[in-house]
Amino acid sequence: MSRFCRLTIHRASRLTLAVGLGLLAARCHHPAPQAPPPPPAAADLIVLVPDPDDGTLGRATVGVASGAVVELAEARASTRVVAGQTPSAPTPMPEDEIARRFADAQAARPLPPQQFLLYFQSGGDELTPESVQLVPQIVTTVAGRPFADVSIIGHTDTTGDSTSNAALGARRANLIRDRLVSAGLALGQIEVGSHGESNLLVPTADNVNEPRNRRVEVTVR
Amino acid sequence: MALQQGDVLRTGADGKLGVTLKDGTRLSLGPNTEVALKSFAFSPADRQLGFVMSVVKGVVDYVSGRIAKLAPDAVKIETPTSVIGVRGTHLLLGAAQP
Numbered sequence: 001m002s003r004f005c006r007l008t009i010h011r012a013s014r015l016t017l018a019v020g021l022g023l024l025a026a027r028c029h030h031p032a033p034q035a036p037p038p039p040p041a042a043a044d045l046i047v048l049v050p051d052p053d054d055g056t057l058g059r060a061t062v063g064v065a066s067g068a069v070v071e072l073a074e075a076r077a078s079t080r081v082v083a084g085q086t087p088s089a090p091t092p093m094p095e096d097e098i099a100r101r102f103a104d105a106q107a108a109r110p111l112p113p114q115q116f117l118l119y120f121q122s123g124g125d126e127l128t129p130e131s132v133q134l135v136p137q138i139v140t141t142v143a144g145r146p147f148a149d150v151s152i153i154g155h156t157d158t159t160g161d162s163t164s165n166a167a168l169g170a171r172r173a174n175l176i177r178d179r180l181v182s183a184g185l186a187l188g189q190i191e192v193g194s195h196g197e198s199n200l201l202v203p204t205a206d207n208v209n210e211p212r213n214r215r216v217e218v219t220v221r
Numbered sequence: 222m223a224l225q226q227g228d229v230l231r232t233g234a235d236g237k238l239g240v241t242l243k244d245g246t247r248l249s250l251g252p253n254t255e256v257a258l259k260s261f262a263f264s265p266a267d268r269q270l271g272f273v274m275s276v277v278k279g280v281v282d283y284v285s286g287r288i289a290k291l292a293p294d295a296v297k298i299e300t301p302t303s304v305i306g307v308r309g310t311h312l313l314l315g316a317a318q319p
Contacts, residue, residue: 044276044300045315052284058309064302081302102313104251105282108237112284113245151243166266191243199265199291221241 043080045101047093048072053112062087114141116218117201118176119211125175134218139183141220149221150185152176154194157213158206162197169194169216176216226261230254232279245286246272254279259299263288271295281314283307 046062062079063069070079070087078093116138118131142148154169154176173192181187202212224230224240232238232254239249244263250256255277262269270292276299289296289307298305300316 040319042317042319044302045313045318046300046303046305047313049311049313051310056310058285058307058311060308060312061306063304063306081300083302087303098313101315101318102251102280102282104237105249105254105280105313108239108249108251109282109284110239110241110247110249112247113241113286149241169266193266195265198268199287219245221245 041082043082045078045080045093046072047076047078047098047102048074049098050075052109110221111145113219113221116220118216118218120172120214120216125172127179135179135183138180138218138220139185142185142189145220148189149191150180150189151191151193151217151219151221152180153192153199153217153219154196155199155201155213155215155217156197157210158197158200158204158208160197160207166194166196169196172216176218180218224258224261226258228258229277230256230258242272242286244272244288246288247282247284247286248274249282251280254281256281262295265291273297273299275299276314276316277301278316280316280318283312283314285310 046060048058048060050057057075060072061069062072062081064081064087066086068086070090072079072090074090074092076092076098077090079087079090081087116134118134119128120126121128142150152173154171154173156165156169173194177190177192180190200213201215202210204210204213224242230238230240230250232250232252234252236252237250239247241247242261248256257275257277259273259275260271262271270288272288272295283298285296285307289309293308296307298307298314300314305312
């Protein structure tokens with residue numbers, strides 16, 4: 001009870017006293033000392049932004065336990081999600097707020113992985129002349145990155161069955177690894193694998209002879 | 222340094238961290254941030270594709286990789302209050318932000 005609400009009661013019965021105190025409590029409920037407004041409830045934030053490398057814009061859906069879903073489809077579209085509530089309608093987050101909130105995370109973003117596509121001359125294990133020239137470029141790129149890590153993945157087109165294509169992709173990836181190691185790459189940085197016919201560069205139906213799909217992808221991260 | 226599914230990435234008050242996953246997914250964390258890599262599978266040859274991560278606290282810059290291209294429905298990002306489906310490519314995420 002605040003000091004402004006002191007009350008003196010003379011000769012009051014118990015009953016009146018009780019009623020009197022009830023009224024008193026109601027009257028003296030305010031003014032409370034002016035408290036600062038409560039901070040906004042902590043929220044999760046989701047912001048859709050253009051791709052850092054090519055500027056294209058994707059899409060994202062944000063769902064919560066109640067089943068409510070909000071879709072983000074515009075540049076800088078953002079939603080706030082407070083526990084137990086529906087996500088806020090998408091609104092563009094101003095650039096300066098993005099910078100204030102996310103600059104540190106954005107500054108730590110790694111360089112995009114760099115990818116090299118190497119092709120074999122048809123029917124053999126010889127690289128095309130263009131692909132031969134990529135080998136020293138790959139070595140230079142690896143040298144220019146801290147903690148570089150290289151993956152060499154063989155791919156085929158959809159001619160033939162998927163099992164033999166997986167093996168063919170692996171054989172070609174190993175050939176590229178050998179070339180890169182002789183050009184100076186350390187083995188410990190290299191991972192070799194095959195995606196066979198399951199990761200086509202140019203989508204085709206099954207059993208389609210497509211030279212652009214018969215490649216080895218070297219990715220430097 | 223190799224990351225495994227189930228690992229948790231954490232930064233301190235003056236920390237930052239950037240990682241690139243095998244499929245080209247890039248994650249970078251601001252200070253006081255925690256991210257759990259709940260599942261990661263990138264083996265297109267046997268159709269094993271998936272990525273689930275949870276932003277437990279702090280702020281994250283996320284750029285999707287090949288998994289999101291090959292199997293968009295297999296990519297999920299969780300925050301304490303929501304689940305995000307990704308159709309490419311670049312999101313900024315904050316958990317329990319003022």
